[in-house]
Amino acid sequence: MTQQARRLRARLAALGAVGATALAAAGVQGAAHAADAPLPVVITGEDRVDLSLHSDNGDPTEPQVDLRLDVPGTPFEGDGEVPPVHLGDYTVRIDARGLKGVAKADLPCDADGLVAVCSGYDLYAGTTYNRVGGIRLDLADDSEAGDAGKIVVTGEGEGLDFRPLTIDVRVGGPELLNRELSLPKTLKAGETFEPPLGVMNVGGLPAEGTVLRLYGSRGLSFPDGFGNCSSSVVDTGPLLRQHTEVLCTFPGILEAGAAYSLAGPVRVKTADFALHDIFSYSFRPLEPGEAKTLHRGEGRRQGSGPDLTLQRAGEADPAQYTKYAELDLPTTNTYDLELTGASASGRAGDTVTAEIGFANNGPAWISALRSGGEPFSFTVVAPEGSTVTSAPKECRTITVDGSVPGHRCSVATPLREDARLTFPFELRVDRVVEGARGKVAMPDWDNPFDSDPANDTAWIVLNAPDAPGDGGAGGSDGGPSAGPSAPGTGDEGGSDGPDSGTNGTNGTSGGAAGGDTGGGLALTGAQGVGLLGGAALLALGLGAGVVAHQRRRARREGEAAA
Structure with a gap:
C-alpha cells in the first residue's frame, strides 16, 4: 500500500462513517460509481519484449515493462491533493511462471519466485498516479534463440472490473541493424544525396519480411515514389516537428546472420534553405498482417512507381552496422x-x-x-x-x-x-x-x-x-x-x-x-506616441469627459448663484 493510501485510510477511519459519506459526496467519485456498476480498470504496459542474444538489453537497472492501471475519468491537473475516483482494497497479480527456462524476471511488490502480488487502496483517473511497478527481464543461463514465454497480469477488487495484460517475451528473434552512414562533406543545399542503405539480421531467427523507415526533417524530402512505399508530410505546426516520413515494406525473408542492400538508389533531396537537417533510416521486422494496413494510415500517400527491392549482400562485418543510422546535412549552408x-x-x-x-x-x-x-x-x-x-x-x-x-x-x-x-x-x-x-x-x-x-x-x-x-x-x-x-x-x-x-x-x-x-x-517619437495616446483617450473616454465637465460647470453656476 502506498504512503498516500495509508494516510487517506487513516483519515477516513478518523472521520467515521458519517464523515466518509460526506467525503464521498464532496468528490470521491468512485464510491458512487461502484454502487451502480463495476469500475473498469485496464492494466497497461508493454505487451511484448524481445531479448537480444548480442547485447545487455539496455540499462540493467531499468525495467522494460512499466505496469500501470488506467482508470476512467479526467486526469487531475492542478495543485493540491489528487482526488481519488475509487477507494477500496484491490490486488494486482503478476504471474511470470511462463518464463521458466526462457528468461529471468525481476518483479515488483511482494514476489515469491515468478509470482508477485501488488496491493493498493486508492485509484485515480488516468494512469499517472496508478503505477504498479516495473518488470526487468534478462537472459537466463539456458536462454536460446527461439525461446518464448508469457507473463500474465490480472487484478481483482470489490467494485472493480480489471482487464488483464499478457506480455509476450521472445529470446533471440530477428534483430535488424542498419548500415552506418558517412557524412557527405561536399553536399550543398539544393543538391540530392544517395545514401548507401543496408540491413543485417544479427538475431538468431529469420525475419519474415521487413519495414524500412526514412525520416527527413523540414529541409529534406524523398522525391522517389516507390510502389511498395508510402509517405506522409507534416508541414504545419511547430517547425521542430515538421518532417517527411516514408515507409517501405519488403515481404521476403531476411536470414539470420545475413546482410542485405537496396537494389536501387534512394534519393534524399535537400531544400535551398536546408542546414543541419536530420536524415535517418531504420529497418525492423514486419509484423504478421502489417503489410496490408501499414500504408493506409491517415494522410499517407502510396507511391506509383516500381517497387524498391532488397538484395543479399556479400560477407558483412556486424561492426559496420548500428541500431541508429542518421546524419545532419547539409553542413555548408549559411544564414544572415x-x-x-x-x-x-x-x-x-x-x-x-x-x-x-x-x-x-x-x-x-x-x-x-x-x-x-x-x-x-x-x-x-x-x-x-x-x-x-x-x-x-x-x-x-x-x-x-x-x-x-x-x-x-x-x-x-x-x-x-x-x-x-x-x-x-x-x-x-x-x-x-x-x-x-x-x-x-x-x-x-x-x-x-x-x-x-x-x-x-x-x-x-x-x-x-x-x-x-x-x-x-x-x-x-x-x-x-x-x-x-x-x-x-x-x-x-x-x-x-x-x-x-x-x-x-x-x-x-x-x-x-x-x-x-x-x-x-x-x-x-514621442509626438507619434502622444497622438496615438490622445486618439485612444478620445475614443475611450469622450463621454465620461463631457459628463464630468457638465457636472463641474453646474456646480460652479450653483455656487455663483448662492
Missing part, C-alpha cells in the same frame, strides 16, 4: 542574422518607443534540432539619459560588461529562413542628451554560419541633432554623445546564454519588422 535599431526623439518626461528588429535573411533556416530549439540572444542597452519602462516578455534585465544596465532578449528557434521579428522597448526620456546612443548587439562569437557579422550590431538613437528636443534644464549642452558602449557579451548577474526555455515554435516575437529605413534605424 541582422539587427536593426531605432531612432526616436522626445522632451524630458516623454515616453517613446524603439522597435528593435531581428531578421534572418537566409538563405538557410536555423533548425537547432539537436538542442530541441535552443534560442539565440542579443543585448539591448538604453541610450544615455533614458530609462526602459517596458520591455518585451522575451527580454530580461541583466548587467552588460560588468556595470552597464541592460536587457538580454531571446529569439526562439527553429527560425525560418525569412523570419522577421520586432522587439518594442518603451523608453522614458529622463533628460535630453543630443544624439545619445544605446547599443543592440549579438554576442561576440565566432559563428561560421552567419555570413555577415557586420549587421549583428545596431543602435537606438535618441534626439539626433536634427530632431526636436528639450534644451531646458537637465539637458545636455547640445554636443553629441556616444552613450555607453556596451558589447554583446558579458552578463553579470545572469547566465551567459539565453534564459528562456527551449520550445518547438518558429520563434516569432511581436509583430513583423518594419520596412527598410536605411542605416538600421526606424523613426519613432
Whole structure:
C-alpha cells in the first residue's frame, strides 16, 4: 500500500462513517460509481519484449515493462491533493511462471519466485498516479534463440472490473541493424544525396519480411515514389516537428546472420534553405498482417512507381552496422542574422518607443534540432539619459560588461529562413542628451554560419541633432554623445546564454519588422506616441469627459448663484 493510501485510510477511519459519506459526496467519485456498476480498470504496459542474444538489453537497472492501471475519468491537473475516483482494497497479480527456462524476471511488490502480488487502496483517473511497478527481464543461463514465454497480469477488487495484460517475451528473434552512414562533406543545399542503405539480421531467427523507415526533417524530402512505399508530410505546426516520413515494406525473408542492400538508389533531396537537417533510416521486422494496413494510415500517400527491392549482400562485418543510422546535412549552408535599431526623439518626461528588429535573411533556416530549439540572444542597452519602462516578455534585465544596465532578449528557434521579428522597448526620456546612443548587439562569437557579422550590431538613437528636443534644464549642452558602449557579451548577474526555455515554435516575437529605413534605424517619437495616446483617450473616454465637465460647470453656476 502506498504512503498516500495509508494516510487517506487513516483519515477516513478518523472521520467515521458519517464523515466518509460526506467525503464521498464532496468528490470521491468512485464510491458512487461502484454502487451502480463495476469500475473498469485496464492494466497497461508493454505487451511484448524481445531479448537480444548480442547485447545487455539496455540499462540493467531499468525495467522494460512499466505496469500501470488506467482508470476512467479526467486526469487531475492542478495543485493540491489528487482526488481519488475509487477507494477500496484491490490486488494486482503478476504471474511470470511462463518464463521458466526462457528468461529471468525481476518483479515488483511482494514476489515469491515468478509470482508477485501488488496491493493498493486508492485509484485515480488516468494512469499517472496508478503505477504498479516495473518488470526487468534478462537472459537466463539456458536462454536460446527461439525461446518464448508469457507473463500474465490480472487484478481483482470489490467494485472493480480489471482487464488483464499478457506480455509476450521472445529470446533471440530477428534483430535488424542498419548500415552506418558517412557524412557527405561536399553536399550543398539544393543538391540530392544517395545514401548507401543496408540491413543485417544479427538475431538468431529469420525475419519474415521487413519495414524500412526514412525520416527527413523540414529541409529534406524523398522525391522517389516507390510502389511498395508510402509517405506522409507534416508541414504545419511547430517547425521542430515538421518532417517527411516514408515507409517501405519488403515481404521476403531476411536470414539470420545475413546482410542485405537496396537494389536501387534512394534519393534524399535537400531544400535551398536546408542546414543541419536530420536524415535517418531504420529497418525492423514486419509484423504478421502489417503489410496490408501499414500504408493506409491517415494522410499517407502510396507511391506509383516500381517497387524498391532488397538484395543479399556479400560477407558483412556486424561492426559496420548500428541500431541508429542518421546524419545532419547539409553542413555548408549559411544564414544572415541582422539587427536593426531605432531612432526616436522626445522632451524630458516623454515616453517613446524603439522597435528593435531581428531578421534572418537566409538563405538557410536555423533548425537547432539537436538542442530541441535552443534560442539565440542579443543585448539591448538604453541610450544615455533614458530609462526602459517596458520591455518585451522575451527580454530580461541583466548587467552588460560588468556595470552597464541592460536587457538580454531571446529569439526562439527553429527560425525560418525569412523570419522577421520586432522587439518594442518603451523608453522614458529622463533628460535630453543630443544624439545619445544605446547599443543592440549579438554576442561576440565566432559563428561560421552567419555570413555577415557586420549587421549583428545596431543602435537606438535618441534626439539626433536634427530632431526636436528639450534644451531646458537637465539637458545636455547640445554636443553629441556616444552613450555607453556596451558589447554583446558579458552578463553579470545572469547566465551567459539565453534564459528562456527551449520550445518547438518558429520563434516569432511581436509583430513583423518594419520596412527598410536605411542605416538600421526606424523613426519613432514621442509626438507619434502622444497622438496615438490622445486618439485612444478620445475614443475611450469622450463621454465620461463631457459628463464630468457638465457636472463641474453646474456646480460652479450653483455656487455663483448662492
